[in-house]
Amino acid sequence: MGVTFVNVTVKNPEKPTKSLEKKFLVDGGATYSVVPGDDLKRLGIKPHRKQTFLLADGTTMDREIGDAIFEIDGMRAVAPVVFGKKGDSLLLGVMTLEAIGLILDPFQRTLKPMKLLMV
Numbered sequence: 001m002g003v004t005f006v007n008v009t010v011k012n013p014e015k016p017t018k019s020l021e022k023k024f025l026v027d028g029g030a031t032y033s034v035v036p037g038d039d040l041k042r043l044g045i046k047p048h049r050k051q052t053f054l055l056a057d058g059t060t061m062d063r064e065i066g067d068a069i070f071e072i073d074g075m076r077a078v079a080p081v082v083f084g085k086k087g088d089s090l091l092l093g094v095m096t097l098e099a100i101g102l103i104l105d106p107f108q109r110t111l112k113p114m115k116l117l118m119v
Helices: 037-042 094-100
Strands: 005-011 019-026 033-036 049-054 060-072 075-084 102-105 110-113
Touching (some): 033 037
Parallel strands (some): 033 075
Antiparallel strands (some): 060 075
16 A cells, blocks of 8 residues: 655644644544644744544544644645644545545555535
8 A cells, every 4th residue: 555645735724824734644544633842832823622532553642623724736725734743644634634624545555635515
């Protein structure tokens, strides 16, 4: 199985002039995106709650959650973001992809536009 990386710009929704660009691992099994907490704080993004996460090995960990603008190839949306700690991977999760309107093609390992339904 391959891995997919994509360049993503992260911005503060309250001050969109503050931004950073990083290469994220696209993780189709991760709900939220993870960005180092120090980077989010430098952008002025503040956490608004804590969440407990279950890891694949059954252990749990607590992390703070905030909101950030994520931009990929000119498409952008606001999505929840986990304040990562030392040792946490930089991840792009499915909630962010769906908010932007993208999906991960598991066969080509590329991001593609999502077919959006209005029901």
